[in-house]
Amino acid sequence: MYSLGYDIGSSSIKCAIFDCASGRTVAHGSYPSEEMSIHSPRPGWAEQDPEQWWSYVVTLTRQLVKETGVDAGAIKAIGISYQMHGLVLVDAKQQVLRPSIIWCDSRAVEIGRKAFDALGQGFCLKHLLNSPGNFTASKLRWVQENEPDVYRKIHKAMLPGEFIAMKLTGEITTTVSGLSEGIYWDFETNALSSALLEHYGIDKRVLPEIRPTFGRQGQLTNAAAEQLGLRPGTVVAYRAGDQPNNAFSLNVLNPGEAAATAGTSGVVYGVIDRISYDSKSRVNPFAHVNHTADHPRLGVLLCINGTGILNSWLRRNFAGGMSYADINTAAAGVAIGSDGVSVLPFGNGAERILENREIGCRIDGIDFNRHSRAHIFRAAQEGIAFSFRYGIDIMREMGLDLRVIRAGHSNMFLSPIFRQTLANIADATIQLYDTDGALGAARGAAIGAGIFASLRDAFVSLRKMEEVVPSSDNRDVTSGAYSTWLAHLQRNQ
Numbered sequence: 001m002y003s004l005g006y007d008i009g010s011s012s013i014k015c016a017i018f019d020c021a022s023g024r025t026v027a028h029g030s031y032p033s034e035e036m037s038i039h040s041p042r043p044g045w046a047e048q049d050p051e052q053w054w055s056y057v058v059t060l061t062r063q064l065v066k067e068t069g070v071d072a073g074a075i076k077a078i079g080i081s082y083q084m085h086g087l088v089l090v091d092a093k094q095q096v097l098r099p100s101i102i103w104c105d106s107r108a109v110e111i112g113r114k115a116f117d118a119l120g121q122g123f124c125l126k127h128l129l130n131s132p133g134n135f136t137a138s139k140l141r142w143v144q145e146n147e148p149d150v151y152r153k154i155h156k157a158m159l160p161g162e163f164i165a166m167k168l169t170g171e172i173t174t175t176v177s178g179l180s181e182g183i184y185w186d187f188e189t190n191a192l193s194s195a196l197l198e199h200y201g202i203d204k205r206v207l208p209e210i211r212p213t214f215g216r217q218g219q220l221t222n223a224a225a226e227q228l229g230l231r232p233g234t235v236v237a238y239r240a241g242d243q244p245n246n247a248f249s250l251n252v253l254n255p256g257e258a259a260a261t262a263g264t265s266g267v268v269y270g271v272i273d274r275i276s277y278d279s280k281s282r283v284n285p286f287a288h289v290n291h292t293a294d295h296p297r298l299g300v301l302l303c304i305n306g307t308g309i310l311n312s313w314l315r316r317n318f319a320g321g322m323s324y325a326d327i328n329t330a331a332a333g334v335a336i337g338s339d340g341v342s343v344l345p346f347g348n349g350a351e352r353i354l355e356n357r358e359i360g361c362r363i364d365g366i367d368f369n370r371h372s373r374a375h376i377f378r379a380a381q382e383g384i385a386f387s388f389r390y391g392i393d394i395m396r397e398m399g400l401d402l403r404v405i406r407a408g409h410s411n412m413f414l415s416p417i418f419r420q421t422l423a424n425i426a427d428a429t430i431q432l433y434d435t436d437g438a439l440g441a442a443r444g445a446a447i448g449a450g451i452f453a454s455l456r457d458a459f460v461s462l463r464k465m466e467e468v469v470p471s472s473d474n475r476d477v478t479s480g481a482y483s484t485w486l487a488h489l490q491r492n493q
Helices: 050-068 109-119 121-128 136-146 148-152 160-169 176-181 194-200 222-228 242-249 308-318 324-332 373-397 416-426 437-448 475-492
Strands: 002-008 013-019 024-031 075-082 088-090 156-158 235-241 257-262 266-272 284-287 298-304 342-344 362-364 404-408 429-433 464-468
Touching: 002 050, 002 160, 002 437, 013 050, 013 437, 024 050, 024 437, 050 160, 050 222, 075 160, 075 242, 075 437, 088 160, 109 121, 109 136, 109 194, 121 194, 136 148, 136 194, 156 160, 160 222, 160 235, 176 235, 176 284, 235 242, 235 437, 242 257, 242 266, 242 298, 242 437, 266 373, 298 373, 308 324, 308 373, 324 373, 324 416, 342 373, 342 475, 362 475, 373 416, 373 475, 404 416, 416 429, 416 464, 416 475
Parallel strands: 002 075, 075 235, 257 404, 404 429
Antiparallel strands: 002 013, 013 024, 088 156, 257 266, 266 298, 284 298, 342 362, 429 464
């Protein structure tokens, strides 16, 4: 018996077929081989064609089923992970009305700022846990203001994962987690925010019907099954945004646990068990996949734009053909603290943890007579870990009792220096696993379909590859290096 998981990203579509009995990954792939294009008709805009996502889902599914020879009838459940905060609009015939305004599009920033002031910052933080910002509700308001002919035709406004679920099932549904990421959800009333909808002039009927994150969200139509090479009636039983789903894929479900990624940008997503918010909205709480009103589980999202992109920039411009492994070896020859060199990794746009300031990347403390590129390599990795610590401190103020950080064995987490620095400075154990979003979605689908009796059962087969614990020998010197880094940051804010 198998489950299938999709991860609908802005770069590619990933798919995994999971053997629920053995816990083995039967197939895993991504499509296309090159990154999907993002269209930018104007500066700050970012759009993609939702129908292209579906086309790639079809191509990849047929490819994996054919390659593996898996009996389509043995695939009993489908789960979906997707890029968060996007907007997809369809008419009454489920036809797309305009390209999707995706997560990195900034056209609605000013709309969100005005709503934050008009509704009241205290109200927004207490009820929505966030500023309306550039999230999905503000993007929908932008369409209303700027494309009224399109807006009048809207039957439903969806997130990207809800569009894929619609293509699979013909049904248009959402989840509380999805509504919270769109900033539609009022955590005080445990319902749609009537105040936000009224302020934006949005009729609640354009929002989909709510279904549980784990559970029946529809079943595969005859038409979709024929396109995919699967069986009609296969249940779609799980859906979550990419960061909640990444955390779920790592079995991060309980207070004090956190998931992290460190690719181009970096994310820490920590779980707390009470309704809370940051007064400066530097980190963003959303309903986690296992959140209920009676048993709150919020995922607090810390995003740092400049993480792995700094490491790759140094490799392209300073490493002279060195591999990442060579860079790590060179950096390991430098002592903790990089002999006084500090790097602020904030060279990839405005940073939310810095209250949306754009301060740029800074390198401080270089002595031409003592320092080499190896010092910069190490200082960059330490600076990335220190930026995580800076954000984690904000999360701790909100009630995150951080003890464990789980991550996939990839990107910056392949670096022993980065892993150990983060463990030391966050005072948390780092656990590395071989999993990803598509596998998480497949596990979630198996839970939603009742193949696994519990969350615990779903993760019996999840194997820890490596564990890094804080080093008592190096904690003080790492803390000293962080203090130097923090002083450098404070001078440049």
